[in-house]
Amino acid sequence: MTATAIELPAAVDAPPRTAAARIRRRLTSRTASLVAIAIAVLWTMPTFGLMLSSLRPEDQIKTTGWWTFFSDPALTLDNYRQVLFGTSSSSGQLASFLINSVVITVPAVLLPVALAAFAAYALAWLPFRGRDWVFIGIFALQVVPLQMALVPLLSFFSRGVTVAGVPIVPAWNLDGFAQVWFAHTCFALPLGIFLLHNFMAGLPGELMEAARVDGATHGVILRRIVVPLVAPALATFALFQFLWVWNDLLVALIFAGGTAESAPMTVRLAQMAGTRGDEWQRLTSGAFVSAIIPLIVFLSLQRYFVRGLLAGGVKG
Amino acid sequence: MNLAFDLAAEAPKFVQLVIGVAAFCAVVAAMLLLVDRVPMRQRARWPAAVLLAPALLLLGVGLVVPAIRTTVLSFRSGDTTSWVGLDNYEWMFGQPEALTVLRNTLVWVALVPLLVTSVGLVYAVVVDNTRFERLAKSLVFLPMAISFVGAGIIWKFVYAYRPPGADQIGLLNQVVVSLGWQPRQWLLGPPANTLFLIVVMVWIQAGFATVVLSAAIKAVPADLVEAARLDGASPLQLFRRVTLPCIRPAVIVVLVTQSIGTLKLFDIVRTMTGGQFDTSVIANEMYNQAFRYGETGRGAALAVFLFVLVLPIVGYQVRNLRQARQEAR
Numbered sequence: 332m333t334a335t336a337i338e339l340p341a342a343v344d345a346p347p348r349t350a351a352a353r354i355r356r357r358l359t360s361r362t363a364s365l366v367a368i369a370i371a372v373l374w375t376m377p378t379f380g381l382m383l384s385s386l387r388p389e390d391q392i393k394t395t396g397w398w399t400f401f402s403d404p405a406l407t408l409d410n411y412r413q414v415l416f417g418t419s420s421s422s423g424q425l426a427s428f429l430i431n432s433v434v435i436t437v438p439a440v441l442l443p444v445a446l447a448a449f450a451a452y453a454l455a456w457l458p459f460r461g462r463d464w465v466f467i468g469i470f471a472l473q474v475v476p477l478q479m480a481l482v483p484l485l486s487f488f489s490r491g492v493t494v495a496g497v498p499i500v501p502a503w504n505l506d507g508f509a510q511v512w513f514a515h516t517c518f519a520l521p522l523g524i525f526l527l528h529n530f531m532a533g534l535p536g537e538l539m540e541a542a543r544v545d546g547a548t549h550g551v552i553l554r555r556i557v558v559p560l561v562a563p564a565l566a567t568f569a570l571f572q573f574l575w576v577w578n579d580l581l582v583a584l585i586f587a588g589g590t591a592e593s594a595p596m597t598v599r600l601a602q603m604a605g606t607r608g609d610e611w612q613r614l615t616s617g618a619f620v621s622a623i624i625p626l627i628v629f630l631s632l633q634r635y636f637v638r639g640l641l642a643g644g645v646k647g
Numbered sequence: 648m649n650l651a652f653d654l655a656a657e658a659p660k661f662v663q664l665v666i667g668v669a670a671f672c673a674v675v676a677a678m679l680l681l682v683d684r685v686p687m688r689q690r691a692r693w694p695a696a697v698l699l700a701p702a703l704l705l706l707g708v709g710l711v712v713p714a715i716r717t718t719v720l721s722f723r724s725g726d727t728t729s730w731v732g733l734d735n736y737e738w739m740f741g742q743p744e745a746l747t748v749l750r751n752t753l754v755w756v757a758l759v760p761l762l763v764t765s766v767g768l769v770y771a772v773v774v775d776n777t778r779f780e781r782l783a784k785s786l787v788f789l790p791m792a793i794s795f796v797g798a799g800i801i802w803k804f805v806y807a808y809r810p811p812g813a814d815q816i817g818l819l820n821q822v823v824v825s826l827g828w829q830p831r832q833w834l835l836g837p838p839a840n841t842l843f844l845i846v847v848m849v850w851i852q853a854g855f856a857t858v859v860l861s862a863a864i865k866a867v868p869a870d871l872v873e874a875a876r877l878d879g880a881s882p883l884q885l886f887r888r889v890t891l892p893c894i895r896p897a898v899i900v901v902l903v904t905q906s907i908g909t910l911k912l913f914d915i916v917r918t919m920t921g922g923q924f925d926t927s928v929i930a931n932e933m934y935n936q937a938f939r940y941g942e943t944g945r946g947a948a949l950a951v952f953l954f955v956l957v958l959p960i961v962g963y964q965v966r967n968l969r970q971a972r973q974e975a976r
Contacts, residue, residue: 363773367783370770374787374850380818381801395814396821427657434660438667445675450702457691467965472710474961476911478933478950482720482943483713508663517709520702549694550683578794580914585938597796604800604918611804618800622793629792637858
């Protein structure tokens with residue numbers, strides 16, 4: 332009885348629409364489509380223009396707009412060869428920086444994921460005094476601007492820590508990648524712990540209790556129960572952190588220096604945009620090289636990203 | 648063209664990568680071993696301490712202690728050797744160049760969250776329940792995967808300038824010229840150049856707003872919409888009276904997130920203008936003062952001011968979180 336009562340209004344609603352109502356509906360849906368198309372075009376056009384330009388010969392990029400391609404098509408991969416492998420100092424040498432980006436990113440994603448997972452498990456499932464305050468503190472740290480940490484952290488790496496003239500922590504060797512990994516890991520933890528905690532807290536408590544009754548240790552519970560169940564959440568956070576580290580400029584500028592020794596692609600591109608701002612054949616191809624990897628990862632893992640955004644992924 | 652790439656020369660980097668991954672494995676193994684060695688019993692304190700220790704240590708060393716030191720540094724001179732009282736703050740609120748920076752940041756924070764939310768909301772509404780919804784959302788969402796540096800270059804190319812008479816290579820100037828106007832150097836003339844930089848940020852972030860708001864719109868109870876429609880509400884009324892009140896929390900999330908992100912914005916300004924032509928913002932100026940001009944005190948003062956600006960947001964968020972946790976009990 333109740334089922335039909337609910338279905339009835341919907342069934343009645345469909346047919347008796349007046350003609351005026353139908354026209355109004357069509358009109359609004361037409362403007363709506365126009366707005367949608369306008370925004371979609373506006374949002375795609377700049378990227379498309381850049382991609383197309385990166386494939387055009389140098390003299391054409393610099394003298395004609397990319398839209399002339401359709402009347403006078405000419406394609407080349409020279410720009411990519413030049414920007415990746417060119418030996419002249421002006422050419423970009425992006426291949427080295429690409430490797431740096433990879434070397435920076437992999438540990439800077441793995442470490443915070445693991446450490447945040449451990450901490451989130453403790454905060455979600457181990458009752459201890461002061462737990463709420465620890466959690467709220469970490470949550471608040473999410474919003475603290477990185478800028479607050481940069482100067483002292485750099486001096487911590489370059490000079491170490493001395494208390495009253497006694498060295499406690501020695502200076503780090505600043506040539507390598509370790510300090511970049513360290514900085515990225517520190518800055519990622521608040522968001523990571525918060526996100527993973529939210530997912531872990533949603534796991535059924537009976538599951539943990541049953542495992543504990545069976546004599547499972549926390550290590551076993553983590554490995555056998557928690558990690559498999561929150562694997563999508565781990566993927567979400569890993570994806571966030573990957574995009575953050577790969578696309579980061581500020582942390583890299585300060586902790587990775589500016590040379591092909593250890594600086595990532597973003598640093599090199601920012602340099603090129605500043606000093607060789609009109610060498611569009613290199614800028615377009617370089618920008619595309621740096622964008623293509625996150626784009627592929629992003630497109631294939633988009634649903635994890637959306638899930639993370641909806642779970643409150645805000646980063647400091 | 649001279650092309651060369653010596654993979655062997657890059658080998659040391661891969662050695663470092665292997666060391667880094669090995670360190671990761673060692674940390675995980677050590678943690679799991681340690682937490683299993685700790686007696687379980689009723690007390691959760693010890694396993695919790697083991698599991699939390701590395702994260703809390705890193706947060707302390709990497710964020711908390713540096714933040715306190717930065718606050719102290721903001722009262723010290725540029726080379727950090729002597730106390731200068733409030734001099735750095737006086738500089739920040741007194742010198743015209745610093746005031747320009749503050750004004751620009753204000754413009755950014757006033758406009759970006761508003762524009763991002765509006766564009767995201769309009770787009771989420773117009774593509775809702777259409778055949779191309781997924782594709783349409785992906786298109787607007789894509790810029791989120793691109794770095795701010797990459798986005799800066801993409802838009803610098805859109806704004807590219809060629810003198811009148813020559814073929815334009817930038818899309819915007821081409822449109823302007825074909826409408827019969829003169830081409831312009833969009834990024835050189837204040838105060839409008841800040842607006843052209845803001846466009847880039849909106850372009851990147853609109854996808855975020857679209858996704859969050861679209862999910863909220865879909866969660867609006869269908870019978871509510873149906874009831875309003877039966878009462879003869881027009882689409883616009885429906886949106887204002889039913890949809891908007893229902894998605895208010897999501898709108899606030901977008902506004903808050905965007906405000907925080909915009910306050911800390913650095914990459915776009917640095918890539919596109921380097922902060923010249925009166926476009927600098929706090930985060931960019933902080934980097935310049937602290938790491939380029941050796942004015943650590945001023946840089947620290949700017950960072951502290953940034954922190955003070957987000958403080959109310961932190962307070963608001965913490966209050967919400969505590970309420971949510973209390974309700975969950």
